[in-house]
Amino acid sequence: MLSPASSLAAGAASVGHGQILWDTYGIPHIFGADRLAVVRGLGYAEMEGQAETMLANVAQARGRMAEYFGAGTDGANVASDIQVRTERIPERAALWVLLGGREQRRILQAFADGVNEYAAQHGDTIAPSFRRVLPFLPSDVTSGEQNTVNFTFMPEQDNLPALLAAWKTGGRAAANALARSLTPGGSNGWAIAPSKSTSGNAILMGNPHLPWGNNQPIPGLGLYQWMEVNLVIGDPGHPALDASGVVFTGLPFLGIGYSDDIGWTHTNNTIQNANYYEFTVDQKGFYQFGGASLPLITSTATIKIRNENGSFSTKTFRVQDTIDGPVVAQSGDKVLALRVAGLDQPSLVTQYWHMIEAHNLSQFIAANSMLQMPFFNVVYADRDGHVMYVFGGRQPVRAGGTFGDYDGILDGSNPSTRWTRTFDWGSLPRAIDPPGGFVANSNNPPWTSTFPLTPTNDPSRFPAYVAPSFMDLRPQNAANFLLSQPKFTADALLAGKENVHMxxxxxxxxxxxxxxxxxxxxxxxxxxxxxxxxxxxxxxxxxxxxxxxxxxxxxxxxxxxxxxxxxxxxxxxxxxxxxxxxxxxxxxxxxxxxxxxxxxxxxxxxxxxxxxxxxxxxxxxxxHRTVLVTHDATFAQTIPVSDDAVSGSDGKFGPVRVVNSFQGPVANQLWSYAGDGYVQLVEFTPQGAKARALLGYGNSSRPGSPHVTDQLAPFNAKALRPVWRTRAEVEQHLEKTEAY
CATH class of the missing domain: 1.10.1400.10 (Aminohydrolase, alpha-helical knob region)
Incomplete structure (x- = not known):
């Protein structure tokens, strides 16, 4: 077996090189002869724009934060490592590399090669504490996917952190009293059909609402850091693919994006596919399931903890598993086990590359129906004029009941609460080219994502457990706007998207x-x-x-x-x-x-x-103020770099443009930390995509980068900046060029 270093070298030899043109907003335009060349450049560019954030995310997903950075404040890094190891992310990540297929392994290796090439050439720009994490391995992608999607996004959407906290103090009854108290952060996604577009072209608006990564004052949110990129495969004059959008730092694919032919965005959906199960454990370590007595499967794990003097101590802890998943908490003779969907879908990277390389609706559906992504609504539009909404992800097949029967902590001893299968793509709620001329979702259930309803998103045709029935005020605001006139220009859609009306x-x-x-x-x-x-x-x-x-x-x-x-x-x-x-x-x-x-x-x-x-x-x-931040080289010190007025409020008040805030250190000020971050507005003309976009908190989190505040002016003005997609356009707005 090759060592990590020799494996990286072997991979590097098989990948072609390319060129990165950085525009004046710090957005990399990556040119390469083929997919793997561009993926290598993407790894290189993500490191150049986000090295410290990427390496911290890698350390967390490996379960080795304490080893690299010490125990952390109040032992936070130790707790994080124990959680990751309990969830068995590192072992499963290695398995996903093996099981994900040859196509995906080549992508992972090319990306790792690019990351490590940047580190080899520019390691002096990275603090020693972060260089300890290197080299980057292919399994760092698959562990990052799990840590971000399966074990962060999905539990958060199902309110599991609040349920766990309540369970620890008041048991299952107290937790279940909170089951419907969640007001999660939201997103907006609209797709306008040619029949509702003044130009006769389909228009896509994507607007995820997530924390602003490490560019806002609250520490520890680098997991959510977007980076905008442009990927160009083949002859720049006639590329096989010219794709733009955003990547999550550390992942080798566009999470939200578009090409000249197709585009999509995501919103968090109301899917219920992360559950806590409560079991009662006897003194011998057995629990009941369907009348049978089953043993907790117990093992031990050890983490290393870096001390201030550079030496290490260790901590050994117990890891226990039930039929439903790992034990994540214990109180007396009660334990909670976590069950999440998507742990048997190892080919997420392949799916997303097939999505961006699709040229039409049927090809996109073929890619999306792989369902390697267990989460997210999909809102789609294309050059042929099709629009689509899909209640995406791994929807469990349950034993009847309603959504409310499964939105708290479940009785683990009852087999009827356990799910083992999920819907296939064709069984999910969806709407393709609906008669109303648009699809729109702002985290509402699928039943209100089109007006009028279509047969494929009519709740009467689906089990009652699939999604609740409600429509909060923000999606109502958006839908009423889209119903307010027969046709829209792109400018009119932008004005509606920037609506701050409560x-x-x-x-x-x-x-x-x-x-x-x-x-x-x-x-x-x-x-x-x-x-x-x-x-x-x-x-x-x-x-x-x-x-x-x-x-x-x-x-x-x-x-x-x-x-x-x-x-x-x-x-x-x-x-x-x-x-x-x-x-x-x-x-x-x-x-x-x-x-x-x-x-x-x-x-x-x-x-x-x-x-x-x-x-x-x-x-x-x-x-309300927007205070963006940068950091010192070690990321130990947070340095404010803006103090701007805010337009926008929390989603609970019903605006379309959302800006979430927290109580800042100044007594009379609330500081922004999440909400409207990335926006893409794409019109699919016969000649290709015509786009505007914005990443309000900037395209880099590197210490001292000028690309933290440089998109604040259009953000404050409720405007977007142009997207430069041809090489000629990029060269007119060039910051620098480099080869990789």
Whole structure:
């Protein structure tokens, strides 16, 4: 067997070289004679733009953070390594390399060669603590896939972190009380058919809402770091493939992207394919399953921990497995086992390369139906004028019941709760070329992703456990916009996508204002005046939005106020006068069930707003700031590099443009950390793709890079920048050229 170093050298000899043209936004345009040459260049470019982020992600997915970087704050790196090793990511990653097929192995090797070539040539730009992670191995891709998708995105979407925390303190009953309390981050994806396009061309809008990687102030979010790239295979004048989009740092394929022929975007879907199972374990280490007594399969694992003086200590821990997966927590005689879908699908890289190399709808479906990706809605458009929505991923085949029967911690002893099979692609909800002329998804279930419904996304034709029935306010805002006129230009679609209108305000303000005006409370009456004058937007200069946000935060946490139970997968709102209804999905909910009961909270919000900002009608920018950051060479120090006004609010308020915030170190400021990051707006003309895009937090996370804040100006203006895709265009906006 070859050593890692000799294996890398052998792979390098078989891969051709190419050229990278970096444009003035730090976007690499990678030119190569064939797929493997371009993949090698992609590895090289990702390292150049994201070396520290990539290597930290690799260390985490290997389960070796403590070995490379020490125990971490409060032992965070040790805990991360134990979790990764418990989930058996490293062993499974090696297996995926072997089982993923020859085509994929060649891609993995080419990517690793590019990463290691950059490190060999420019290692002096990388701090020694990160160089310890090198060399990059093919299995670092497959471990990264699992760590990102199977064990981060999917559990987060199914609210498992909150369930686990509640279970540890209050058991299964406490956890299941939270099962429908999740308000996850969202995304937007629209595809407009030629019949609804002024130009007669299909148009695709992609807008994932994720944390802004390491370019925002909260540490540890590098897993979500996008990087925009352009991949050109063959003759630059007549390429076999000219594809653009974004990659997750450390992965060798476009996660969201487009070519001249086709394009797609993803949104998180309401798929329920990550579950906790609770078992009761006796003193001999056995648990019950269907009347049988089964043993916990127990082994030990050891991690290394780097000490401050450079020496190492070790920690050995127990790893236990059940029929449903690894034991991730224990409380008394109860244990929780984690079961996630997609662990038998080792060829994700191959699928995504087949997707971007498709030339038409049938080829794209052939690639997408491999279902190596266990998660995500797919929103698609192409040059032939087709549009498509797919409730993608590995949907479990369950033993009947409703979605709500499976959205908490399940009884592991009951075999009927366990799933062993998943739907094939043709059995998933979807809509192809629907009569309404568009598909759109903003993390809503498949039943409201087209208007009108089609036979292939009609909930009556699917088991009730596939997805819940609800439509939150953000997707309603988007769908109402798309239904507002018969045809759209690309510019009009962009204006709709940048909509910061708080749909929630439209639904509840009339009742709230009326109750405040008749309350007899001077502060409430004054607050009603501010809210009545407000434009109900979250633009930087909007006045009234800060007060409304403060009221909502107070009233939604007030245990005396009844909460909504009609938007049944999300439940952050006070009880509405008219709850959400599938019969009126775009106009409900509305009103407040007991507006008078919320006036005390409005008074509190008014007093807090005035005390904090000196005025009830503080501007949105007074409270909300975008503070992007860079780091020192070791990534130990966070260095702010911007302080910009924000336009956009959290998705719970119903805007299309989402900007998520957290309480920053300045007492009266909320700082942005997630939401609108990457945007692509692509029109598929007969001559090919005409695109605009933006990565608001910049295309590099390297220490001191100028490409952190250089896209903030169009972001703040709610605009996009041009996408340069021909070599001639790139050469007119060239920062540098390098060979690899």
């Amino acid at each position: 749909e929630l305000a439209d639904r509840v303000l009339p009742d709230l204002i009326q109750a405040a005006k008749t309350s007899g409370n001077a502060t409430a009456i004054q607050a009603a005046g501010v809210l009545e004058a407000w434009d109900r937007n979250a633009d930087a200069l909007s006045r009234g939005a800060v007060l409304f946000e403060r009221w909502w935060n107070i009233v939604s946490g007030d245990p005396a106020i009844a909460k909504d139970d009609t938007i049944n997968f999300y439940s952050p709102h006070p009880k509405f006068r008219v709850g959400w209804s599938a019969a009126a999905p775009l106009t409900t909910p509305s009103g407040l069930a007991d507006a008078k009961a919320t006036i005390a909270d409005l008074v509190s919000a008014a007093e807090q707003t005035e005390a904090t900002y000196g005025s009830l009608d503080a501007a949105w920018e007074d409270a």
